Amino acid sequence: MKKLICKIKSKKKYIKNIKYEFIFLMYNYEILYKIVYKILIFGKYDIIKIIGIDNIDLILPEKLYCINKSKASLYFSVPVFNNIAIEKNTLTKYDDHDNYTFILKEVEVHGNANLIILDINNGLYDLKRYDSKKRYKYTDGGIVYCNDDLCLIKNEYMKTRHSTAICMVGNYSWNYYHLMFEIIVKFQKIEMLHIDKDIPLLIDRVCYEIPQYYELFEIFNNNEREIITLRRDELCSVGTLYTISSLNIIPPNFKFDDDIRPEDILFDINSLEYLRNKLLPLSSKRVFPKRIYISRNNASGRRKFNELAVQKILEKYDFEPIQPELYSIKDQIAIFSNAEIIAGGSGAAFTNLIFCKANCKVIIFAKSVLPFSGFSSISSLVGNELIYITETDSYEKLDLHAPFKIDIIKLEKIIEKWTQL
Numbered sequence: 001m002k003k004l005i006c007k008i009k010s011k012k013k014y015i016k017n018i019k020y021e022f023i024f025l026m027y028n029y030e031i032l033y034k035i036v037y038k039i040l041i042f043g044k045y046d047i048i049k050i051i052g053i054d055n056i057d058l059i060l061p062e063k064l065y066c067i068n069k070s071k072a073s074l075y076f077s078v079p080v081f082n083n084i085a086i087e088k089n090t091l092t093k094y095d096d097h098d099n100y101t102f103i104l105k106e107v108e109v110h111g112n113a114n115l116i117i118l119d120i121n122n123g124l125y126d127l128k129r130y131d132s133k134k135r136y137k138y139t140d141g142g143i144v145y146c147n148d149d150l151c152l153i154k155n156e157y158m159k160t161r162h163s164t165a166i167c168m169v170g171n172y173s174w175n176y177y178h179l180m181f182e183i184i185v186k187f188q189k190i191e192m193l194h195i196d197k198d199i200p201l202l203i204d205r206v207c208y209e210i211p212q213y214y215e216l217f218e219i220f221n222n223n224e225r226e227i228i229t230l231r232r233d234e235l236c237s238v239g240t241l242y243t244i245s246s247l248n249i250i251p252p253n254f255k256f257d258d259d260i261r262p263e264d265i266l267f268d269i270n271s272l273e274y275l276r277n278k279l280l281p282l283s284s285k286r287v288f289p290k291r292i293y294i295s296r297n298n299a300s301g302r303r304k305f306n307e308l309a310v311q312k313i314l315e316k317y318d319f320e321p322i323q324p325e326l327y328s329i330k331d332q333i334a335i336f337s338n339a340e341i342i343a344g345g346s347g348a349a350f351t352n353l354i355f356c357k358a359n360c361k362v363i364i365f366a367k368s369v370l371p372f373s374g375f376s377s378i379s380s381l382v383g384n385e386l387i388y389i390t391e392t393d394s395y396e397k398l399d400l401h402a403p404f405k406i407d408i409i410k411l412e413k414i415i416e417k418w419t420q421l
Contacts, residue, residue, distance in 0.1 A: 020145040020152055045144060045152050049122050050115070052129030053100055053245055063118055067242075068101040068193055074249060074266035076373045077380035080387045082410065084417055089380040094263050097130075100245040101189050108237045111230040112204050113142030114171045114252070115153070116243065123151065126246050137253035140171045141232060157235035162228060164240040165202035166190065169230055171252055173204040176348040177374070178250065179213060185271040186244040187220040195242060200226035202236065215329045219282065247271045250374070262373040272381050276354050283337055283355075284330040289320040292335065294344025304403040305345060305365055305391075313408050314343055317415050324349045336360075341418060346388075350375045358383030361418050363411075367404040368392045389414070 056064045075091040104124070108117040116124040127136065128149075138146040145152040168186060172178035183203075201221065207213040208229050217227070230236055249266040293314045295307075311321065319341070324332050336342070336355040343363040344350070350364060353375060362379055366388050379386040389411055391404040 017145065021147065044154060044156055046120070046155050047150055047152055048117065048120070049149050050125040050128055050138070050143075050146070050151050051122055051149075053102070053124065053126050054098075054129050056118070056124065059122060060118055063105050063107070065103045065105075066100060067103060068099075068189070070099050071096050072099050072247070072268045072270065075269055075377060076263050076266055077377040078262045079371060079373055079376040081369045081390055082387070082393060084385070084387060084414060089376055089384075089386060091269070091377065091380045092263075094266055097249075098245075099189075099247060099268075100243075101193055102243055102245075104238075104241045104243055106237070106239060107241050108235050109167060109169060109202065109230065109241065110142030110153075110157070111169060111232045111234045111236075112171065112173055112206070113140050113169065115140050115142035115151075116167070116241070117142075117153070117235075123153070124243075127249065127251060130249055131251070135255055135259060136251045137255045139253045157233055158231065159235050159237065161237045162200070162202070162239075164242075165200050165228055165236075165238050166195065166225075166242040167238075167244070168201050168203045170204070174206045174210070176212075177351045179207065179216070180275065180351050180354070181248050181267075181271075182246065182250055184216055184220060185247050185275060188247070188271060188274040189244045191222070197223040197225060199242060200228050202228045202230060202238070202241075205229040205231050212325070212327075212329050212332070219279070219329070257370070260371055262371045262376075265372065265374045265377065267377050267381075269381060272354060272378065276382070279329070279333055280337060280355060282330050283333040284328065286331055286334045288322070288331075288335045288338050289318075290338060290340040291317065291319040292339050292342050293319040293321045294342065294347075294349050295321040295323050306405050306408075307345070309408050310343075310365065310406050310411065313412050313415065316412075317419055319343060324352060341415075346375075351378075353378045353382065353384065353386075356382050356384055360384050362386040363414065364388050365404075365406050366390050367402065387414070 051059060073096050074094045076094055077089045077091050080089060104116065114125055114127065118124055125138065134148055138151065142153060143151045144154055168183055170178065170183045173183055203217065207217060247268045248271060251264055254260055293311060322335060324335065327335065332352050333355045336352040337357060339356065339360055341361045344365065346364050346366045353362065362384050364375060364386065368390050369392070376386055389406055391406065
């Protein structure tokens, strides 16, 4: 039954995508597009061009005023698969990039989205400037469908207005990893630039509905700014919007999973050190086990594996299961900063690697050798040893969220080596 439901959903999505592609095709023919607009979409959608921050000066200079521009170096660390590395993972410098803090005039912000609508024809998507080869898939909360530089957006939203705000909404803000490394890190710039304390923060409502996310904003909102929450189905027009460009490069998705590269996820090391230095002293100091297994009992149905068999092996070596999402942020800091060995299925809980001490050892279970560097880079920064144990020893074109099976013999050999060191 589940397979049948998935097939039906997949077919519906395919039919929708054909409709969207047809709309984009007609967009180039003004008269035909007007007919299509009336017949197919009934005014429910609009088409706009998405541009990066570097292009606003050329297209809409009156919309933007730059407060600050600075250079930052970006780094990544290649993940290690299925073998204990001879040496620790190392950070590799990829490139320097420009960080901006700027003011946008008379724009619209979607809930749960990185997209900012500049006018009826253009939208700002800051990560667009890193997508020169058009490899990203823009699965953004404000975008229905994207075709290269053009995107389809809904215009049937609850609409509100505020005179001024600091933009702290974002795509996937409900996900701990994206919240921490794409949104919370922006407090570093807010503090550095001494932005007026009377200017409120505009954040996604989901961040106030999850206790740990609320806790994070309470910690970082030192000046007790007013908080304005934005619903997922809300479009907020703002007269003066303070906007901070992406400090870390984390693409929303990719058109082709088999084209993902380690250098696709890039970190500004200063931003990670800012989070670490700010949060580590706030540990609850509670005593937790030194060997922990991150249980996925409360996780979604995605990326399921033979968890009971894996847990049985880990318990043999004194690992204790922990569900981080049941603990406060201050307790999670204590859990990870105290750990000597951590194991678990790939997921947002590994955001907490930022709190680990040097020489902590980490095992992540995954379907295949996907060269995603989002956790290995964080691990390298703090001095961890991290390896992935996968079902397959090569990357295949497969469903990354499909169930998989970990070789427990391989797992036990690695655990034996690490526990004997």
